[in-house]
Amino acid sequence: MKNYSILFALLCFMLIGCNSSPKAIAYGSDGCHFCSMTIVDKQHAAQFMTKKGRTYSFDATECMLNHLKDIDMATIAQYSVNDYDEPGALIDATKATYLISKNIPSPMGEYLSAFGNLEAANKTKEENGGELFTWDQLQTKFNVAQH
Template sequence: MCIKSLRLICIFLIVGFINCGEVHPEKLIVGEMKCSHCSMNIVDMRFHTQIITYKGKRYHFDAIECMNQFQKDKQLRIEKIWVTNYLDQNEFLLKEKATIIQSSKIRSPMGAGFAAFKTYEDSIPFQN
């Protein structure tokens, strides 16, 4: 009986430690969440961005410019920032590894024309 209980406890601890590792971005369903800055529904997933703080609080944004302004206003301790790859709305990129451009060729939800790309080469056709 004691061995069964010990095994069960070990299994729960192992699963718990595995799930305490890397933090990942959340996938959203179009329109299910509002931007943490401007309160617009997030509907164009090419511009969806996320912040997670060191305390584990997650914020979602409909555009990179909303995330930038929110960051300035709130002065949070941020663990990670993810931006969506403009060319693949199912791919999140760490902000520091992404190429972010501002272009009049891009129609972002707030109109500033910011978009994130996996590589600089991917962004070339969209640059002014």
């Protein structure tokens, strides 16, 4: 019976250590992994999680894109960005639609915002001007090598 208790305890620790979702961004206290600014903007923050479960948070999507230039993207399990229309809500960065509009400032001055659906992005583009991008197009614009 003692061996089963030890085995059960070991299994519990292993399951707790296997984190399959990124940790939440602590707005106002977490720092950007790329530029070290405090992450406060709930409309423009971003993060990715590695296949080993480590989470990296950024104050803006452009910081995450700039950081991706220096790492092996094959190690990344998921990319997330804040939905501009739902501040604080993280969405799949690879499925988001992006708007670069000089009328919508972002923390690092690239005027880059992410949207969870194309309709919302188009509506905001009509109101503010700018240009729409997919994830792949955005990586090309920021010279991020796609692995």
